[in-house]
Every structure is written in structure tokens, then in C-alpha cells.
Amino acid sequence: MAVVTLNVNGQDVAVPAGASLLEATRAAAADVPTLCHLDGLNPVSSCRLCLVEVEGSTKLLPACSTAAAEGMVVHTHTPRLREYRRMTVELFFAEGNHVCAVCVANTHCELQDMAVTVGMDHSRFPYQYPQRSVDASHPQFTLDHNRCILCTRCVRVCDEIEGAHVWDIGSRGGHCHIVAGLDEPWGQVQACTSCGKCVEVCPTGALFRNTDTTAEKQPDASLPALLRSARDQHRWHNQ
Amino acid sequence: MTRTVIIDPVTRIEGHAKITLHLDEAGHLTDTRFHVVEYRGFEKFCEGRPFTEMAGITARICGICPVSHLLAAAKTGDKLLALSIPPAADKLRRLLNLAQLTQSHALSFFHLSSPDFLLGWESDPARRNVFGLMAADPDLARAGIRLRQFGQQILELLGGRKIHSAWAVPGGVRSPLSQEARDWILERLPEARATVTLALELYKKLLDGPLQKEQLVFGDFPSLFMGLVTPKGLWEHIEGRIRFRDATGAIVADQLSEDDYADFLGEAVEPWSYLKFPYYKPLGYPDGIYRVGPLARLNVCDSVGTPWADRELAELRQRSGQPATSSFAYHHARLVEIVACLEAIEILVADPELMHGRIRLRASLNRNEAVGVSEAPRGTLFHHYKVDDDGLLTSVNLIIATGQNNLAMNRTVHQIAREYIPDPVPAGAEIPEAMLNRVEAGIRCFDPCLSCSTHAAGQMPLRLQLLAADGTVLAERLRG
Numbered sequence: 127m128a129v130v131t132l133n134v135n136g137q138d139v140a141v142p143a144g145a146s147l148l149e150a151t152r153a154a155a156a157d158v159p160t161l162c163h164l165d166g167l168n169p170v171s172s173c174r175l176c177l178v179e180v181e182g183s184t185k186l187l188p189a190c191s192t193a194a195a196e197g198m199v200v201h202t203h204t205p206r207l208r209e210y211r212r213m214t215v216e217l218f219f220a221e222g223n224h225v226c227a228v229c230v231a232n233t234h235c236e237l238q239d240m241a242v243t244v245g246m247d248h249s250r251f252p253y254q255y256p257q258r259s260v261d262a263s264h265p266q267f268t269l270d271h272n273r274c275i276l277c278t279r280c281v282r283v284c285d286e287i288e289g290a291h292v293w294d295i296g297s298r299g300g301h302c303h304i305v306a307g308l309d310e311p312w313g314q315v316q317a318c319t320s321c322g323k324c325v326e327v328c329p330t331g332a333l334f335r336n337t338d339t340t341a342e343k344q345p346d347a348s349l350p351a352l353l354r355s356a357r358d359q360h361r362w363h364n365q
Numbered sequence: 366m367t368r369t370v371i372i373d374p375v376t377r378i379e380g381h382a383k384i385t386l387h388l389d390e391a392g393h394l395t396d397t398r399f400h401v402v403e404y405r406g407f408e409k410f411c412e413g414r415p416f417t418e419m420a421g422i423t424a425r426i427c428g429i430c431p432v433s434h435l436l437a438a439a440k441t442g443d444k445l446l447a448l449s450i451p452p453a454a455d456k457l458r459r460l461l462n463l464a465q466l467t468q469s470h471a472l473s474f475f476h477l478s479s480p481d482f483l484l485g486w487e488s489d490p491a492r493r494n495v496f497g498l499m500a501a502d503p504d505l506a507r508a509g510i511r512l513r514q515f516g517q518q519i520l521e522l523l524g525g526r527k528i529h530s531a532w533a534v535p536g537g538v539r540s541p542l543s544q545e546a547r548d549w550i551l552e553r554l555p556e557a558r559a560t561v562t563l564a565l566e567l568y569k570k571l572l573d574g575p576l577q578k579e580q581l582v583f584g585d586f587p588s589l590f591m592g593l594v595t596p597k598g599l600w601e602h603i604e605g606r607i608r609f610r611d612a613t614g615a616i617v618a619d620q621l622s623e624d625d626y627a628d629f630l631g632e633a634v635e636p637w638s639y640l641k642f643p644y645y646k647p648l649g650y651p652d653g654i655y656r657v658g659p660l661a662r663l664n665v666c667d668s669v670g671t672p673w674a675d676r677e678l679a680e681l682r683q684r685s686g687q688p689a690t691s692s693f694a695y696h697h698a699r700l701v702e703i704v705a706c707l708e709a710i711e712i713l714v715a716d717p718e719l720m721h722g723r724i725r726l727r728a729s730l731n732r733n734e735a736v737g738v739s740e741a742p743r744g745t746l747f748h749h750y751k752v753d754d755d756g757l758l759t760s761v762n763l764i765i766a767t768g769q770n771n772l773a774m775n776r777t778v779h780q781i782a783r784e785y786i787p788d789p790v791p792a793g794a795e796i797p798e799a800m801l802n803r804v805e806a807g808i809r810c811f812d813p814c815l816s817c818s819t820h821a822a823g824q825m826p827l828r829l830q831l832l833a834a835d836g837t838v839l840a841e842r843l844r845g
Contacts (some may be wrong), residue, residue: 153465179772227421227425228418228421228422228425228531230418258758259413260413260414260415261755262415262756262757263802268415294519313755331552336415336417336537336729336756337417337727338417339417339418339420339421339531339535340418340420340421340531341421341531342531342539
């Protein structure tokens, strides 16, 4: 197997050719934070939390979608990166309506955990308090746009794993939002198989089961990786 | 020149308020007003949210009695799902509410009101609080604090946390009572009983001595009383139907359903307070004045149904009348209700059903409108939701206990001010602090929770102002 060797935070590591920088940082036990990334799904680099510094590059590079290359020298936790990561999380909170105290995902929320990880005790940016809706038209699940951070995990898991492609991003810029089908109420989208994978991978309380109340959501974000590896290894008898 | 005395903020209550005493040009008292000066807007911003969130959201209205909102919201949710919760869930909810009543009443009696009784109306206001009580009678203060802890700890044992648990949900509750929790409750019950015995003995001595006058002038007037009772007319705090009794003891209405509250309750609004003025509709506003809370519950019921509480209730009725019409008797009623709660808790924890069996049902939305009711420590609490076909709220109405006592609180303040303020007030005269304290204490009889009643935030200091006819502030006392 071809490998590439590179240096992460002063430590030499070897990873298979084609591996991402994120995998390389994991090999070096450098804990690079991520929100949109999920093992088993293709990377989109939308959350910008995994940006790293690579010597020789004037730009910060997203570790999840940058291929590890021979001889790279990577820094994952410089003061500049720490500051940017905290700002990024602050912007997530300022941009939506995140009320942890009454949220279904309270204590099981990746955004909440990330705020702790990056040391965010308040947002330095003014809260936008956007007027957003709740789509509760599905008989089993609800989408609360107030809590959505546009990580697109739901879009990808539905497309890449379930193959239903119910979800997409609608509109542009600050008006971007998740849409079901052709921007229809979720409950009317016939393509939805009600499998619930989107709910399992949502990092916040944006997608939840209708019966979940405060702090009751217990997602399983390992599902895509499990399903993908099971398929790759032909673990199912009907494959 | 007419004047107005303003007490702002009112202290040792939950929330923000002020009291104004209005004098005419000759210095005679013409009007008193209890103003609630906060606004939070829960009814509005809950619109558009799933009804399943209401237990979690409305519990945040208050840190003292989040359980009351939790239960009212869960009960309203049950009705939207059109289901009857399992018997074990019903009993667990009852246990939660009994613990809530115990802790809140202990807080009101020991922490907030007893400093007035035990340290004296004229004592130094800087020490006339629970810390002053700790210095003067550390054993009593400790017992009172531990009684409240007993209630709070049961809330935590059931719901995982003392404040703002989301344990009661539409369809039931989240978890049963553990064996360890049951053992802890049984172990601490004797101490709780001893504390309330001590408090009752102490309070009755005070009633026979230094507090005799307060019984007569702290809001003693005829009014209706409203509360839940069982189908047989016994004391009730979570299920049951609504009963109104008048000041003569006659039952005016009985076994009313909360679903029909709009038929018998109206909500008036005055421009000087954010707190609404509910009234009994058949008598109109303001003649439909009624009181809710511990005294009202004990006035409307025929009996409590447990031996010790019934003995204490008989003594309360002997001392204060049947029904008791003095608002000062709320303090006594709180102690009697703690007795009732402790007896009910003892019976409940002996029931093995609390630790096993089905405790939560799940269902889809089956109704678009529902009203839930529970007895909060301060009185009857209504939650009324309308939802669309997806379960998103289109309308929310919360009728809070303290709001229902609003007319009575205003009348109480007026009666106390008439008794203790010189008539006429000489021009330029200072209002004695002890008088202002009595006016505040009149409000404290009701243990008002203004955070809930306006769904408003914050502590509750009190401002008292003396106002001239033209609105000029002539004297002011501010305590927080």
C-alpha cells in the first residue's frame, strides 16, 4: 500500500495515499474539531472548524477535504486557528436561534459540546434572531430551522447512504436553508422513506423525533460509517 | 395637594412589583394599587413551537415552582394526544406536586414571612430576613431550610434536578421512583413531620399573642374562593374539578371542568399593571373577586381526607372561620397543607406501583385544543393551547395563580394602609418603615410569584411611593 509521510504538530506520521489531512491529524492524535464532517459521508468543508495551517500555503486549508501530501508540514492548534474556531462557533450561535435549555438535543448536542471545546462562554457577535419556521408535517419527525447550522449531514446521508435524496439546500447566502423535496412540507415528500437517518446524524436539535421532549434526543452519528463499511464488506446476506 | 405613597420594590416576594398609596388634597387615602411592572411575553413567543416543548419552555417561567407549569403543560399535552396516562404515571406526578407544594410553602413560611412574625414588624429591615432568623433562632431556621430541602430533594430524585426538570411529559413521566429514592423519602419523613409540628405550635402561639390584630386587618374581606376538589369534595391538587365557595360557606359552583374556564373566568386588564385581573364571570368585574391558593383550597374542600391534616384544618377553621376570610390565614393554611402533603407522600411512597409498570404512553396528535389545570403552591394554574394539525402552537393562554389573587391583593393592601397610615397624613410626614413593611406583608400573605403571573423575570424587590394628586412622588421607599 502506498503511503505518504507528513509532519503534524512536529510529529511525523504516515497515512495511506489518498487519505485526508483530517485522517493524518488523527494519526498524530491531534484533536481537530469538526461539525459538518462525519465518517461515512463525503466531506463538504462547510463548517470551517477543521481549518489547519500548512507551511507553504498562504491559505488555511480544510483538513476534511484536503488530501494529505508527501512532506507536508501541518499545524492544527496555532493561536490564530484557536481564535478562528471560537469565532466560527460564536457565529453559529449568533446566526440561528439556539436555546439549549429547552432543546431536545440539550446535553447530546455537538454544537453545544463544540462551544465548550473552543472555550466559548458568550458570543461577541450580535444575535440575529432570525424568523424561521418549524416543519412538523412529517408523521414521525420534525425539522426546526431555528437550530439548523447547514452542515448538510442530512442532505448527504439521505443521498449517499439511503439513496432517497429528500434534502437539499434552497436559496442563497444568508437565506440558505434546508428544503425537503421541491421545497415542500416534509410530510408531503413521497421520496422520504422515513428511515430517520437524517435525524440520527443531525449534530443539533434541528431534526428530532416528534415524541422527543427537552433533552431527550439521543442521536447515533456513527450510523453512516457503520452502514458504509457493512456495505463495503458485504456483511448482508442479500448483497 | 394630593399625594401618593409608593412602595417600590416590594421585597421578599418572587418578582418585581411596586405599591402606590394615593392621597387626596386633604391627605386622606383614596386609592391603593399593587403594580406588577414586568413583561415577558411567553404566551406570544411560544406560538409556532411544537406543543411537546411546552413543558420544558413553561417550566422556565419560574425557578420556584417550575413543577406547576411542567405538570399543567404535560396534562394539556395528554389531552392533545387524547390519552389517559397510566396509573403509575399519575401517582408519580402527584408525588412530584406534593413535594413541590411542600418546598414552596416551606420557602414562603420560613424564608420569606417568618422574619416578620418572629423578629417583629419594627425590627431592623437589614436583619428582618432569613439571615436574621438564622442569628435569632438557628435551630428553627435550619429546620425550615431542611424542610424545603426535603421537598426539593424529592423533585431531584424524581426528575433528575431540583429546578427546571423536564420529567413530566405529554403521555406520562420519564422515569419511575427508585428504591433508593423511596428509602430516602421514608428516612426523612419523620424529621419533616417534626418540623411542621414545631412550626404549627410556634405559629399558633403567635396567633394567640402578637399576631391577633393582623388576622383582622390583613385582607379580611368577603370574596369567592376557588380550588380543585375530588368528586367527593376532598382536598385535591392535580386532578379533580373546580369548586367555588363564597364567604358565607355556600358552594357557588361545583365540579366545573377546566375545559370551560372561559365560561366562568374573565380576565380584566388595568393600564397600570402588567398583571391581569381575573374574575368570576357570573358576578362581573370587579365583583367577581375570588382567591386561590392554600387558603382557598382549604376553604373550598369539605375535608383533606387524612387524619392529621383534618385535625389541623378543623383548628384553622375554629380560629379563622369556615371559610376563613382573612388573607393572613394563608400562612396558617400553608402549614396545614404541608401536613396534608407529608401524609399524602407517606401513603404514596408505600405504593409499589410507583417503582414498576408502564409510566409513559406515546401517541400522535389527536386534538387541536386543550386546557390543562393543576394546583400550584399559589393556586390554580391553567394552560390553554391551540395547535394546528402538525402540533404547532397557534395560541397559548396561561392563567396563573398570582393573577387570580390580584384583586384580593389590591384589596388587602388598601385595608392595611387604611389601618396603619394616619388619616389624614400630615403634609410632609414621613411614612414609618414598619407601616410600609406591613403593607408589603399584606402582599406576602399571598406568596405572590410575579415571575409566573406576568410570566416575567427577575427577583422581586418592592418599591413604595407616596404620590400627590398630580402624580408627583412625595415619598419613596426602595428595598431590594
